[in-house]
Amino acid sequence: MTAPLIGVLALQGDVPEHLRALREAGAGAVPVRRPEELDGIDGLVIPGGESTTLWRLSVAFDVFEPARKLIASGLPAFGSCAGMIMLADRVADGVPGQQTFGGIDMTVRRNAFGRQVDSFEADIALAGGGDAPLRAVFIRAPAVERAGPDVAVLGTERRTGRIVAVRQGHLLATAFHPELTPDRRVHELFVQMVSAGQGRPRARAAEPGQAAGAGARREAPREPGQRETFEQAR
Numbered sequence: 001m002t003a004p005l006i007g008v009l010a011l012q013g014d015v016p017e018h019l020r021a022l023r024e025a026g027a028g029a030v031p032v033r034r035p036e037e038l039d040g041i042d043g044l045v046i047p048g049g050e051s052t053t054l055w056r057l058s059v060a061f062d063v064f065e066p067a068r069k070l071i072a073s074g075l076p077a078f079g080s081c082a083g084m085i086m087l088a089d090r091v092a093d094g095v096p097g098q099q100t101f102g103g104i105d106m107t108v109r110r111n112a113f114g115r116q117v118d119s120f121e122a123d124i125a126l127a128g129g130g131d132a133p134l135r136a137v138f139i140r141a142p143a144v145e146r147a148g149p150d151v152a153v154l155g156t157e158r159r160t161g162r163i164v165a166v167r168q169g170h171l172l173a174t175a176f177h178p179e180l181t182p183d184r185r186v187h188e189l190f191v192q193m194v195s196a197g198q199g200r201p202r203a204r205a206a207e208p209g210q211a212a213g214a215g216a217r218r219e220a221p222r223e224p225g226q227r228e229t230f231e232q233a234r
């Protein structure tokens, strides 16, 4: 199987780190800034940064609607930190009118760890990810406040018990920044999710008002309450 090609939304944030991590995890990786650059990618990474800025810039660069539609129609996506917020169906503590791509049935609270612990590192236990804890870097990080029945919880922060890594079907999100540490397990999982979706009819960026390959890549709905682990995902 050929290596999948994964785009990194390159409007703001730690784009080079994600490009490098994806290549180390076995994928081809390209920055994506314009709507036409969404054509031909097999998956999309939404990096950390600032979710309000990512929202505004993606609207300004005309990638907001095409990306939202592609994600809704089954394009695999992985969001870290602000990218997690961008994949949430609901945001707590957002700015008025703040929009997200959505796709994961969860409420994500921005800056959930408060000012005192603006940034910190902590070991995360990954569901099914082997015995070794994952060193996770949190920078003004969000956390999942509520997750729907189809959302698989992959990781929690031990000190607070907050949910910080989730998967729902073709979508993966972490409150931390796996691109900033050498452990490649999260990017490897995403590359495997993208590879599993290869060979299906490829979604295309839609013309305005037209659904993007509607349903073409949609995955079979999972049973409510079904929990997925890293192992099952592999």
Ligand code: GLN
Pocket (backbone or CB within 6 Å): 047, 048, 049, 050, 051, 052, 080, 081, 082, 083, 085, 110, 111, 139, 140, 141, 142
């Ligand atoms: N606090 C930021 C936000 O609300 C996220 C921080 C980050 O991505 N490092 O978007």
